[in-house]
Amino acid sequence: MLSALPRPTLALMRAVLATVALLGLVPSAIAQDVLLRAPGAPEDLVDRLRANALLLRSPEEGTERTGDDITAAARADYGRLIGILYEHGYFAPVIAIRLDGREASDISPFAAPAQVARVEIEIETGPPFRLGRAEIGPLAENTILPDGFAPDQPVTTPLLQATTRAAIDGWAARGHAFAQVGAQRITARNPAAILDVAIAMAPGPVITFGDLVPQGQDRMRMDRIVEIAGLPTGEVYTPAALERAEERLRDTGTFAAVDLRLQQPRTGDISDVDAILAEAPLRRLGFGAEVGSDEGLQLSAYWLHRNLLGGAERLRFDLEISGIQELEGDGIDAELRGRFERPATITPDTTWAVETALIYLQEPRYTIEGFGLESSLTHQLSRTVTVEGGIGLSYSVIDDGLGERSILRFTLPLSATYENRDDPVDPRGGAYAELTLTPFQVISGTGGARVTLDGRGYRGFGEAERTRLAARVQVGGLFGGDLVDIAPDDLLYSGGSGTVRGQAYRSLGALQGGRPSGGRGFLGLSGELRHDIGDTDFGIVGFADAGYISAGALGDGASDWHAGVGIGLRYATPFGPIRVDLATPASGDSAGREAYLYIGIGQAF
Numbered sequence: 043m044l045s046a047l048p049r050p051t052l053a054l055m056r057a058v059l060a061t062v063a064l065l066g067l068v069p070s071a072i073a074q075d076v077l078l079r080a081p082g083a084p085e086d087l088v089d090r091l092r093a094n095a096l097l098l099r100s101p102e103e104g105t106e107r108t109g110d111d112i113t114a115a116a117r118a119d120y121g122r123l124i125g126i127l128y129e130h131g132y133f134a135p136v137i138a139i140r141l142d143g144r145e146a147s148d149i150s151p152f153a154a155p156a157q158v159a160r161v162e163i164e165i166e167t168g169p170p171f172r173l174g175r176a177e178i179g180p181l182a183e184n185t186i187l188p189d190g191f192a193p194d195q196p197v198t199t200p201l202l203q204a205t206t207r208a209a210i211d212g213w214a215a216r217g218h219a220f221a222q223v224g225a226q227r228i229t230a231r232n233p234a235a236i237l238d239v240a241i242a243m244a245p246g247p248v249i250t251f252g253d254l255v256p257q258g259q260d261r262m263r264m265d266r267i268v269e270i271a272g273l274p275t276g277e278v279y280t281p282a283a284l285e286r287a288e289e290r291l292r293d294t295g296t297f298a299a300v301d302l303r304l305q306q307p308r309t310g311d312i313s314d315v316d317a318i319l320a321e322a323p324l325r326r327l328g329f330g331a332e333v334g335s336d337e338g339l340q341l342s343a344y345w346l347h348r349n350l351l352g353g354a355e356r357l358r359f360d361l362e363i364s365g366i367q368e369l370e371g372d373g374i375d376a377e378l379r380g381r382f383e384r385p386a387t388i389t390p391d392t393t394w395a396v397e398t399a400l401i402y403l404q405e406p407r408y409t410i411e412g413f414g415l416e417s418s419l420t421h422q423l424s425r426t427v428t429v430e431g432g433i434g435l436s437y438s439v440i441d442d443g444l445g446e447r448s449i450l451r452f453t454l455p456l457s458a459t460y461e462n463r464d465d466p467v468d469p470r471g472g473a474y475a476e477l478t479l480t481p482f483q484v485i486s487g488t489g490g491a492r493v494t495l496d497g498r499g500y501r502g503f504g505e506a507e508r509t510r511l512a513a514r515v516q517v518g519g520l521f522g523g524d525l526v527d528i529a530p531d532d533l534l535y536s537g538g539s540g541t542v543r544g545q546a547y548r549s550l551g552a553l554q555g556g557r558p559s560g561g562r563g564f565l566g567l568s569g570e571l572r573h574d575i576g577d578t579d580f581g582i583v584g585f586a587d588a589g590y591i592s593a594g595a596l597g598d599g600a601s602d603w604h605a606g607v608g609i610g611l612r613y614a615t616p617f618g619p620i621r622v623d624l625a626t627p628a629s630g631d632s633a634g635r636e637a638y639l640y641i642g643i644g645q646a647f
Contacts, residue, residue: 080165087130087167094122097139097161112161113154116146119163127167131198133230133237134168173197174231175238178209180245185212197237202228209243217248217278219304219313249279249307252314254287259319262296266353270294271302272390273315279304284315289425291317294354294385298322324348332642334539337547340364356383365404373404391422395432405548407558408442408530416455428459438529443557449529451484463500467618467644470510474498482523490522492532498647508574514647516541516566519595525554533560536589536604539640541566543587544606544625546638552593553600563592563601568647572612581619583610585646586628605629606638610646618644 076097080088092098096115101107116139127135139146140162141155149155173195178187190196191205206223213221224244230237251274256267271287288302299320307313330342342362350357360379379399387394396417403410418432434453440446456479463472475497483489495517502510518534533554538547552561570585586607593599608625623640627633640646 075159076161076163078163078165080167083165083167084130087126090126090130091123091165094126095119095163096122097163109155109158112141112158113146113149113151116141116161117151120147123163123165125199127165128199131170131196132167133171133197134232134235136166136168138162138164140164169233169235171197171230171235171237173239174236175229175240177239178205178241178243180243181209182212182216182218182245185209197239202239206241209241211281213243213245214279214281217250217280218245219249219279220246220306222246247307247311249304250312251275251277251279251283252305252308252312254302254315254317255305256317256319258321260321261324261349261352262319262321262354263352266386267291267317267319270354270386270390271317272386279313287315290386290390291319294348295356296322296348296354322348330643332539333640334547335637335639337538338364339366341366350382354385357381358383374402375404376402387419389421393420394418395420403531405530407551408440410438410440410529410531412436412438412529416453418455426460426462428461430457430459431455440529442530443559444526444555447526449484449487449527451482451487451527453480453482455480463498468614469498469500469512469645470502470507471500473500484523484527487527488522488524490520490528493517493519493521510572512570512572512645512647514566514568516564516568518564520562521595525559530560534562534564534591535560536564536566536591539623539642539646541587542589542604542606543585543623543640543646544608544627544636544638545587545589545604550589550591550602550604552591552602554593561591561593561601562595562599563590563597565590565597570646572645579614581612581614583612583623584608585610585623585625587625588628603629608638612645615643621646 078088078092078095078098080091083091096119097112119139120137123137124135127133141149141158142160173191173193176191176193176195178191181187185208187208188201188204190201210221210223222244223241225242227240228237253275254268254271254273256262256264259267271291273287274283277283284302284304288300291297291300297319299318301318303316303318305314305316324347326346326348328344328346332340340362341364342360344358344360347357349355358381360377360381362377363374365374377399378401379397381395381397383393383395385393394417397415399412399414401410401412401414414434414436416432416434418430420428420430422428432455434455436449436451436453438449440449458477460473460475463469463474466474476495478494479491480493481489481491496514497516498512498514500510500512502508520528520532520534533551535548535551536542537545537549542550551559553559566587566589568585568587570583572581572583574581586605588603588605590597590601590603592601605628606625607628608623610621610623612619612621621640621642621644623646625638625640627636
């Protein structure tokens with residue numbers, strides 16, 4: 043029998059840390075008959091004890107269970123189970139593990155039984171403990187300790203660990219990178235079930251960042267690693283600055299692994315930082331496909347080079363072909379784009395990019411052949427907010443209701459993006475918003491501006507948040523510019539998978555100059571109710587979309603709206619959910635009489 047009666051010494055906390063270290067280190071074993079009893083223990087605690095006991099785990103298929111295996115597992119379970127009890131605030135437990143009636147702790151590891159038929163685990167939890175003395179210090183200014191660290195409050199090892207962590211983090215935020223526990227006294231008082239805790243902190247010196255020392259790189263130049271990381275050498279250490287430098291390196295996509303570690307001070311209070319790196323494969327090739335019953339088949343492919351010149355420069359080519367066997371349209375659309383990016387240009391948080399595009403669009407109301415060139419700077423204001431500005435030049439040959447013509451124009455694309463979704467491909471929480479403003483001027487023509495807003499929000503509820511509500515709003519406006527100076531694909535339409543499912547692709551436009559065309563104003567609303575089916579990889583979705591198009595940019599002039607509703611199926615994969623949606627019109631003469639099928643990868647929004 044092992045009696046875990048706590049003593050008024052430092053050994054209690056050390057025992058807790060030791061038991062945590064044991065987790066997962068001993069191979070599993072099981073006897074023919076295993077019984078665990080913990081009279082009076084809460085059900086959730088009993089469940090955790092059962093889940094963590096090695097003796098209760100099933101052996102791997104095809105393996106034999108020997109007496110040595112079972113004896114070793116029993117010895118490990120003493121520590122594992124005590125650790126669980128401490129986590130729940132039981133600091134005076136008594137644990138007995140008997141193998142065919144013999145206490146496992148009394149069995150020599152060199153004389154283990156050849157076989158074990160019956161295992162009994164008896165646990166007396168004892169009373170839950172409360173804090174008596176609760177002291178920790180000195181503390182840095184504005185340190186916030188857990189609310190539960192106070193006299194007469196329930197005490198658990200996670201509470202003590204969180205309290206110590208808060209004290210260390212408080213000092214670290216003030217530049218004391220090597221703050222630690224200097225001394226501690228933890229005393230258990232029985233039978234009062236009181237735990238007295240006194241922790242003395244050792245803040246250590248204020249640390250200044252030294253140099254970044256890259257290690258493990260292969261093709262990356264050291265000077266570019268330092269530029270991209272943007273470590274504030276010579277400034278006082280903060281955890282946020284170290285984390286941000288690590289994020290910058292990771293965001294390049296050049297590295298498969300990034301780990302920044304603060305060295306011990308080399309001179310006084312100056313600490314260099316080791317950058318331990320592993321480069322990702324240089325090249326990547328990818329493919330994608332989506333299909334809609336009205337939009338036809340869309341195929342896409344890309345080729346990516348992650349480190350073109352040895353400074354994390356990215357070169358990417360994208361090819362997209364859509365409208366294959368399209369029901370509502372005149373032909374195939376094709377687009378080829380090339381983009382070069384250089385991170386850490388001007389500042390560590392600024393990326394310079396040059397992009398070029400060739401397009402061929404064959405839509406029911408127009409045909410466009412075009413070429414575009416754009417240079418831009420993207421700056422990350424924070425982890426969630428990014429702004430971008432650039433200058434572009436495009437040339438288009440257009441054939442539409444106004445006849446055949448060519449347009450050469452300058453643009454000044456501007457955008458701001460907010461992104462805090464947990465997963466952009468399959469978001470379960472958070473929000474996304476993008477605002478774009480693109481002023482344009484046609485050479486020997488008129489000018490104007492195109493404005494768009496795309497906002498999305500996600501909220502989970504219910505058990506394990508298996509049910510989620512997703513909402514989206516889209517707003518667009520096209521201001522100024524004579525109709526003859528506006529490319530038809532800059533006008534606004536509604537209908538199809540990106541706007542209103544259940545309505546034909548780009549079926550809703552507006553009259554411009556008495557001719558059927560796109561609108562200058564657009565409002566789109568979408569809502570989805572998503573639900574995971576049990577513990578499977580399947581999910582179901584119900585959705586409704588609506589779109590509004592007006593001839594004027596502010597909703598003025600002739601206008602119309604339409605809507606669609608439907609249901610969908612999702613199947614989770616490592617690269618995102620496979621999406622299958624079936625929708626029907628919810629407005630107009632065809633409401634409920636037509637059906638549209640959409641298949642793709644990733645959520646609809």
